[in-house]
Amino acid sequence: MTVRLFDLSSSWRLPATPEEVWAIIADVDMSWPNWWPHCSFAAPLVRTEPASNNQEDILKATTAYLNFRASLGYTLTISIHPTKVVTPTEIEFDAGGHLDGIGRVTLSPGANGDATRMDIEWRVRPTQRWMNFLAPIAAPAFAAAHASMMHQGERGLVKALTNESPQTKE
Template identity: 55%
Template structure:
């Protein structure tokens, strides 16, 4: 049986221009065990660098894989490795995900009407790889989607706070 595919979408409204949001999102200053601006998210392992992934528009980003651990409100944690595949600064980031969730995603940044706000649209299409999740998906899928939405709201608040404090 193929694990269920989740197509998850979120829109964040952030109090900073696109360039500043891009800078925080793409910061490569990640150290294992340290939290990031996202509450409930820590760096799970050092960045992995792959110099063969040469994308001239976002070469630095497409050569790294970030390993992150997310703790959900339900008490379980998921570890996901995020590898950017396309980076079009400061507007678009596409990525692959592997680990407890496998799939792909994209982030699109759009400036607000006054230029000091940013709309961030996130698409996340993943399948769980964790056996217990796949066993529970038939009955717990709505709970997993709700946990994702809660985690995303925490991420939006955390990024907004990081943008206004720095």
């Protein structure tokens, strides 16, 4: 069975500076489940001994295991391990679990400096047999579910940045 490669990208428009966005997305305690609907921890964070006590080294010594529940009813468990961290503009990471590959998040300031564009790129292959079996016909549905999940993340992060009450977890 041929395993399909998915190149998925999203761009989020956020009402905050790159530094403010970075403080939330690059939190060493991986607070994503606090603001991203349908995202939860699959396991505790795993942290090896960091090279130093700075944020970049702590992030590179951390692996997060997250569940993302898709609108189609399935849940993906993904490990995220940062491999390159450039404060406050870029994180590259290895992904494992139900999706195997790499990802990258880049932050760019808006024209007036009071907003941020966050570009998210994934280059992954599903590891679940059922996804690989269905991928030839279901790839558009998988891509649409990914886009929906990313849109929810964007809305949740906007609320976190504007100090609105967090989304109710379902």
